[in-house]
Amino acid sequence: MLSIFGSVHILAVVGIQLLIIPSVSSLNLTNAYLHHKCNNTEGKYSHGSAFEKYINLALRAIDSDNFLNGFGYIERGEDPNKVFVMYQCRGDSYGSKCQSCISAAVTGLRRRCPRNKGAVIWYDQCLFEISTINSFNKIDYENDFYLSNPKNVNNKELFNKETSALLVELTNKATDKNNMVGNQFVLYAAGEKRIGTKNVYAMVQCTKDLVTTTCAACFEWIFKMFSKCCDGKRGGRVLGTSCNFRYELYPFLRN
Numbered sequence: 001m002l003s004i005f006g007s008v009h010i011l012a013v014v015g016i017q018l019l020i021i022p023s024v025s026s027l028n029l030t031n032a033y034l035h036h037k038c039n040n041t042e043g044k045y046s047h048g049s050a051f052e053k054y055i056n057l058a059l060r061a062i063d064s065d066n067f068l069n070g071f072g073y074i075e076r077g078e079d080p081n082k083v084f085v086m087y088q089c090r091g092d093s094y095g096s097k098c099q100s101c102i103s104a105a106v107t108g109l110r111r112r113c114p115r116n117k118g119a120v121i122w123y124d125q126c127l128f129e130i131s132t133i134n135s136f137n138k139i140d141y142e143n144d145f146y147l148s149n150p151k152n153v154n155n156k157e158l159f160n161k162e163t164s165a166l167l168v169e170l171t172n173k174a175t176d177k178n179n180m181v182g183n184q185f186v187l188y189a190a191g192e193k194r195i196g197t198k199n200v201y202a203m204v205q206c207t208k209d210l211v212t213t214t215c216a217a218c219f220e221w222i223f224k225m226f227s228k229c230c231d232g233k234r235g236g237r238v239l240g241t242s243c244n245f246r247y248e249l250y251p252f253l254r255n
Contacts, residue, residue, distance in 0.1 A: 031100065031104055031123050032123065032124040033104075033108060033121075033123055033124075034123060034124060034145075034147070035121070035122045035145050035239070036108070036109065036112050036113065036120065036121040036122065037119065037120050037121075038112065038113035038116045038118075038119045039116065039117075039118030039120070039131070039143075040118075041118070042116070042117040042131065042132050042133070043116075043117050043118075043132075044116055044117060046115070047115075049081070050077065050081040051077070051081045051083065052115075053077075054076040054077030054081055055076075055130065057077075058074045058076045058083050058085040058130075059085070059106060061074050061076070062074060062085065062102065062106075067096070067098040068094055068095055069094065069184070069208070070090075070093070070208075071088050071089070071207065071209070072085070072086065073085075073086045073136060073209050075134070082132065082134075083117075083130065083131075083132070084131045084132070084133065084136075085128075085129070085130050085131075086129045086131075086207065086209070086241075087105070087126060087128045087129070088126065088207040088208065089101055089102070089125060089126040090124075090125045090203075090205065091188035091189075091205055091253075092190070092254040092255075093125040097125060098125070101123050101124075101125040101126035102126055104123060105127070105128035108121050108123075109121040109130070117130070117131070117132050118130065118131045118132060118133070122239055127241060135209075135241075135242075137209050137210055137214055138214075138242075139214060139217060139218045139242045140240060140242045141221065143240060144222070144225075144238065144239065144240040144241075145238075145239060146225060146228070146230075146237060147236065147237050147239075148229050148230055148233045148236040148237075149233050149234040149235035149236065149248075150233075151233070152232045152233060152234065153198070153232055153233070154196075156231070156232030158195065158196065159195055159196070159232060160226075160231060160232060162193060162195040162200070163193075163195065163230070164226060166191065166193045166200060166202050166247070167202055167204060167223065167226075167245055168223075170189040170190065170191055170202060170203065170204045170245075171204050171216065171219045171223075173189035173191075174188055174189040174205065174206065174215065175187070175212040175213075175215050175216045176212070177212050184208060185208070185210075185212055187205060187206040187208055187210060187212070187215050188203070188205040188206075189203065189204055189205075190202065190253055198249050200247055200249060201250065201251050201252060201253070202245070202247035202248075203246050203247075203253060204219060204243070204244070204245045205243065205244055205245075206219070207241070207242055210242065218240070218242045218243035219243055219245070221243075222238045222243055222244070223245070230247070234248075235247065235248040235249060
């Protein structure tokens with residue numbers, strides 16, 4: 001089993017939520033649901049409203065995408081009914097894999113947060129968010145959670161040090177200004193490292209609306225959660241709507 005914790009920041013008070021989800025296959029190529037959040041502060045919309053119309057227009061725009069870029073940020077409508085929709089797929093899951101994940105995410109979010117104007121859902125291979133707030137190139141410090149393996153490694157200090165170093169190395173790759181496809185920053189990197197007798201596999205990723213400096217700042221923020229999430233754990237990850245990292249003692253990405 002994996003332990004999953006979510007942190008919610010309200011007036012400097014941190015709320016912790018504990019959930020349990022089933023473990024997935026060793027290569028983790030499933031599209032497992034991970035977590036969601038209904039943002040009730042943004043309110044709800046009614047059937048037949050202008051907001052519902054614009055959400056449906058945004059979703060149709062996503063449906064016509066080819067998902068080869070693995071990212072979309074769509075704005076529809078006019079104030080006070082403006083809708084912002086974002087999706088980001090994991091760096092090894094673009095194209096048809098991304099499309100199937102986003103399809104599941106849209107269905108899942110509508111079921112779990114019916115008629116919410118603001119909501120986000122995470123699956124293993126993607127995240128999907130709707131909002132009334134324009135968050136383009138802005139770090140979301142409010143919506144995050146972490147998963148960790150309850151089992152510990154033997155040499156905790158060495159493991160923490162070397163795993164952190166691997167994540168920093170991958171961050172430098174992901175935020176390299178020369179790491180581009182076309183005119184867009186990749187903002188994703190994956191790699192592995194031998195630590196003691198174990199291979200550690202890791203990845204880092206930002207949403208593609210960010211620039212490299214904003215992405216680096218997001219990584220700096222979520223790495224502060226490493227000790228809370230991952231101290232000596234055989235696997236762990238922190239996920240937000242702007243960036244995430246993960247490491248395991250088994251391969252979990254496609255080649």
